[in-house]
Amino acid sequence: MSGGPAAAADAADRVRFGPDGLVPAVVQDASSGRVLTLAYMNRESLERTLETGQTWFWSRSRGELWHKGATSGNTQDVRAVLLDCDRDAVVVRVDPAGPACHTGARDCFGDVLAGGDDAPFAAIADLVAVIADRAAAADPESSYTARLLAKGIDTVCKKVGEEATEVVLAAKGAEHGQAVYESADLLYHLAVLWQAVGVTPQEVAAELARRHVPAAK
Secondary structure (H helix, E strand, O other), X not given: OOOOHHHHHHHHHOOOOOOOOOEEEXXXXXXXXXXEEEEEEOHHHHHHHHHHOEOEEEEOOOOEEEEOOXXXXXXXXXEEEXXXXXXXXXXXXXXXXXXXXXXXXXXXXXXXXXXXXXXXXXXXXXXXXXXXXHHOOOOOOOOHHHHHHHOOHHHHHHHHHHHHHHHHHHHHOOOHHHHHHHHHHHHHHHHHHHHHHOOOHHHHHHHHHHHOOOOOO
């Protein structure tokens, strides 16, 4: 990932490790933006992460290096490692191969102390993942998604057009609840269309970012 041991060492030189030799690592799902876990890295685990492209951490309880998913298979492929402005914490953006939490949960933050799970983009990423799973089913009659995809792109496109019209009608009628409901239908069918034509949410997000022009100061 980093270009080799030398590049990994140069990157690690920029990090301010704490008195215990560790730096907190916030692990984030690269597709959904959902925070998966908080772990810790020492210099060696950070360098291994940068070199191998998979997450390595330092276990404070066991006092040893550990490769995430080495025994469970729930590895994390690294897309990016970001250093904060004080250089004493990192964000690791990953594509997880399974649950991040040792309990088997998707992430380690299921105990809500206040508020709720306000993660709309995570919900879309979850939807896309479910649709991909349904698309891979051997039996096209196994789900509505599989049946829709089996009917071909013309049918999928027709459904997107129908749902877009429903959103417009709800908006023109000032029906807030119905606009929410129909928008969810539209997003679902749009995600099915993405699956059918091989478009990823990341490509759409990149195009939106490309169009963004910062406001003049």
